[in-house]
Amino acid sequence: MGLQAEWIQYGQGQSGYLVRPEGEELQAPGVVVLQEIWGVDAHIRDVTARLAGAGYVALAPDLYADGGVRPAELEEPRLEAAKRFLNGLPQSAWRDAAARTEALTALPERQRAEVETTVGSLFDLGGLRAEFADKAAAAAAYLREVQPQSSGCGVAALGFCLGGALSAGLAARDSALKGAVIFYGAPPEADAIASIEAPLLGFYGALDPRITEAVPAFAQQLEEAGKSFTYHVYEDAPHAFFNDTRPSYRIDAARDSYAHTLAFLQRVLAPEAAPKRSGGSGPAAGLA
Known part of the structure; x- marks a missing residue:
């Protein structure tokens, strides 16, 4: 299966990196990929392409750009x-x-x-968190309502650090979101928890106490509110253990968390839940 990758503009001056399976007739669920503080860099573009290779229409909104231009x-x-x-x-x-x-x-x-x-x-x-949250929501709406291959299909979110926090926040904001994956992101404010409808999946490093120490309380709040949250703490992993362009990369934690992520996306974005175009085929996803 080939992939098509391009920078696009959409919505009200939003821009992002879109990767999708080739074949205009193929419909597939969407995944919003939310960046670390390093922007939509080579690592985030690679993750976006990996997800497209697993059969999703993946969009990484450029949180720092307005009208396609960054400061x-x-x-x-x-x-x-x-x-x-x-x-x-x-x-x-x-x-x-x-x-x-x-x-x-x-x-x-x-x-x-x-x-x-x-x-x-x-x-x-x-001071830009509200603007970033708007851009994340616009990306989800674009995939769900506008992008031809994913329009009408389910959309999930996945984010790292800054983007991990935004992924959780998007679950509280967007009632149509099918799931949210959080890689070492801070939890949302307690008053947002009641609004979360989508299941959450989180990955954290034991050597990242600034983030990880807040997770048990977040999990308890979600449980008390009747929400779905599964999380994994990797004992020998620091912050940013998934980023293979940095010294913090830990291959075992990255491999395991990615396998769990693909299984989660397969479940929450189940093909049978997505409408099909006449003559089209359902999305492909796997653990490869």
């Missing part, structure tokens, strides 16, 4: 430079402004200024 400090080369800089620090120092400033002195002056500006922007995204 200069959040363009991909600048984000990659910031990632390389932060990868050279202990993760405990990432949010320590003094430690970052000291490490920045080792960079050439121009590069230092650019990295400092980009890192500052990445650690000051809180």
Whole structure:
């Protein structure tokens, strides 16, 4: 099965990376892929393609872009430079402004200024969370209502870190969402839990206490509210264990979590639940 990949614009100035199985007659469920702070980078594009290869129409909305254009400090080369800089620090120092400033002195002056500006922007995204949530919701609506191959089919969400939090938030916001996968994302506010209708699946690292220590309470709140939530904590895994472009990558946790993810998507986006076009075929999905 071939794949078609393209950057698209949709909705009200939204843009994103869309990968879908080839064949206009093929209908398939949709998956919204929600980025880490690094944007729709090579890793997120690869995950989007993997999901399309499993038989889904996958869309990664560019949370940083408006009308297809990002601010200069959040363009991909600048984000990659910031990632390389932060990868050279202990993760405990990432949010320590003094430690970052000291490490920045080792960079050439121009590069230092650019990295400092980009890192500052990445650690000051809180005011944009509502805008990001709108973009996630617009991506789900596009897949469900507009994109020809997935229109009328079920849509689920999957996100990492920043995107993991948005995936859970989308489940609270979008009553039509069929499921949400959370990779090491912070839980939503307690008052959002009552609105969650879709089943949730979460993956966390034991070496990521800032995120993982909040999960048992989140699970208890969901259970008390009668919601469905299954989660896995990998003992030797840090934050971002799924990202195979970073030193945090842990192959065993990544392999296991991806197998669980595909099984979950197969269940919540069951082919028999999706309408078929005349002459079309149902979606293909698997654990490969």
